[in-house]
Each structure stands twice: as C-alpha cells, then as structure tokens.
Amino acid sequence: MxxxxxxxxxxxxxxxxxxxxxxxxxxxxxxxxxxxxxxxxxxxxxxxxxxxxxxxxxxxxxxxxxxxxxxxxxxxxxxxxxxxxxxxxxxxxxxxxxxxxxxxxxxxxxxxxxxxxxxxxxxxxxxxxxxDTMTWTFDPLVSRNARFNLTKLGAHAAEYVQDFYGLMDDELNANDESDRLVAVWPLTTPQTIACSDGLPMTVELPAFTADDVRSTGPDGNPVLVETDGSLWCRVPGDIVSLRGVNPDEATAWRACAREIFRAAFASGHTARGVTRAGWYRLAPGGAL
The missing domain is CATH 3.40.630.30 (Gcn5-related N-acetyltransferase (GNAT))
Structure with missing residues (x-):
C-alpha cells in the first residue's frame, strides 16, 4: 500500500x-x-x-x-x-x-x-x-487502437482470447470473429506517468533482413520478424475498410494474427508497443 x-x-x-x-x-x-x-x-x-x-x-x-x-x-x-x-x-x-x-x-x-x-x-x-490497474479488451487487428493503448497510454498485453464476444454483427465489426487482446494498464508506474504527461513510448521497427523474417502475411509481405531481441508482428493498416472490400482477406488476417499472438504469448512474450505502421513489439520475458 x-x-x-x-x-x-x-x-x-x-x-x-x-x-x-x-x-x-x-x-x-x-x-x-x-x-x-x-x-x-x-x-x-x-x-x-x-x-x-x-x-x-x-x-x-x-x-x-x-x-x-x-x-x-x-x-x-x-x-x-x-x-x-x-x-x-x-x-x-x-x-x-x-x-x-x-x-x-x-x-x-x-x-x-x-x-x-x-x-x-x-x-x-x-x-x-x-x-492501481485498469484492464480492457481490444481487437488486435485495429492497429490505430492498438497503438493508442500500448504506445500512447503505456498499457501492455500478454493474453489473447479467441472469439471473446462471439460473432459481432454490429456495423463496425461486420460479422467478424471477436478475438481480443487483454490490455493491462498499470496506473502508477513511471512509464504510465510519462505517457500521461505527453511523453509516449518510442516504438520503431528496427531494420531487418530476409533472414529475420519468420512468416509472411495474407498480402505476401513480412508479417513476423525476429530482430533486435524482440519479435515484431504486423497487422493491417485499416482492417475496418478491409472487412468491407475484401472480407476473405480480413478473415485470413484474423487467423494469421491469432496464430502469431498465441505462440508468442505461450513463449513468454508481451506486447509492449505498436509502431505507426502497425508493427507490434513482442518483448521477451519481463523486458520493457
């Protein structure tokens, strides 16, 4: 106390x-x-x-x-x-x-x-x-929200829940499966205090080579990279629009992200931030 x-x-x-x-x-x-x-x-x-x-x-x-x-x-x-x-x-x-x-x-x-x-x-x-803590869930494919939660606020996530709400039939989710990451926001840590004062985390994807790529995404581009001591996972720039124009590709992204996050969390990684381009930093162990 x-x-x-x-x-x-x-x-x-x-x-x-x-x-x-x-x-x-x-x-x-x-x-x-x-x-x-x-x-x-x-x-x-x-x-x-x-x-x-x-x-x-x-x-x-x-x-x-x-x-x-x-x-x-x-x-x-x-x-x-x-x-x-x-x-x-x-x-x-x-x-x-x-x-x-x-x-x-x-x-x-x-x-x-x-x-x-x-x-x-x-x-x-x-x-x-x-x-001293706030928790909530969010769609890991919505990169804008992910960056807000994990980079700008300073929350982290190490739990992936498949189909949290069941099928979502509102206009925004467009019948997509409701997989969610569980955000944990420690309210009194130095990192959260700095974020609250307008000093968010700096999260930038390091340069990587073809040897660092572990898998490619539904669009054929690298989606999982291992470099600089962390895993890096990419999600679409605008999954909401993609659901409307290409629902099959959106479904493929759901399955792809599900596999990556589950494996990363099972191996002890934690999502610690998201770049502007939609790359999650999955840090090993208790690393910040």
Missing part, C-alpha cells in the same frame, strides 16, 4: 495530467449520472459502433445502473457543449483494478486527443480511489 504522501502526489499528478489532456483536446470531461445525459451517451455509442439485433452497445438504462453502483461513466463535450466522446468502466469488489467496458469518440474528433483525455480522466478517477 502506498504511503499517504506518495498516494496524494500520484492523485495530484493524475488529475493534473487529465486536466492538461482535456485542455489540449479542447474538451470538458466530466462524470455523468442523469438519464438525459446517459441517453445521449448511449446514442453516441450507437453512432460509433452502429446497432445490432440486440440493440445499442450500452443502453441508457444500463448506464444508469453502472453509474448508480458507484462506477464510472465519463463524457467529453466540445467547447460548444456537444457530446463528442464517452467511456464507461466498472469496479470489482475486493479488487484494486477497474475494468473498462467501452470507450469511443465521434469520427470527426478522432485525431484531436479526446480519447486520450477520456482515459486520463478515468485514470485520475481510479487513482483517487486507490486503484
């Missing part, structure tokens, strides 16, 4: 980082519990993910229950007061971790830091309550 002075310092740092992230993204980030606002948040999730036969990703009545239980429903509003992003997380009893259920921003603000501001707000919320 942290000493009070150290805990207070971490809380201040987390809150300052969250406030700075919101300022840079030009949004106001707040916690919500009223039904009118929660209906808006449910509508935002529909706008981001689309709907399925089972309805909205998280309906307003469930958001109300989550908030009423003392868990986290966070919303981001533009300078004009327009809802542009939201995130939801729950806390388990007798657990020092919180679990992020969903987080999303509208496409037109995806590149201005709203998602980062939401996660930093959640981090500050958690640290203030004595929590």
């Amino acid at each position: 942290l000493l009070t002075a150290e805990a207070d310092q971490l809380v201040r740092q987390a809150r300052n980082a969250a406030a700075r992230a919101a300022t840079l993204a030009r949004v106001q980030v707040v916690d919500e519990d009223g039904m009118e606002r929660l209906r808006d948040i449910a509508g935002l999730f529909v706008a981001v993910w689309g709907t399925s036969p089972s309805g909205a990703p998280l309906p307003a009545d469930l958001l109300r229950s989550i908030s009423h239980a003392g868990c986290n429903v966070t919303a981001a509003y533009s300078e004009g007061g327009v809802l542009c992003g939201a995130a939801v997380a729950i806390v388990s009893p007798d657990n020092s971790s919180m679990y992020s259920l969903i987080a999303g921003v509208l496409p037109d603000v995806a590149d201005v830091g709203v998602g980062f501001a939401l996660k930093q707000h959640q981090r500050a919320w958690a640290v203030a309550r004595g929590l």
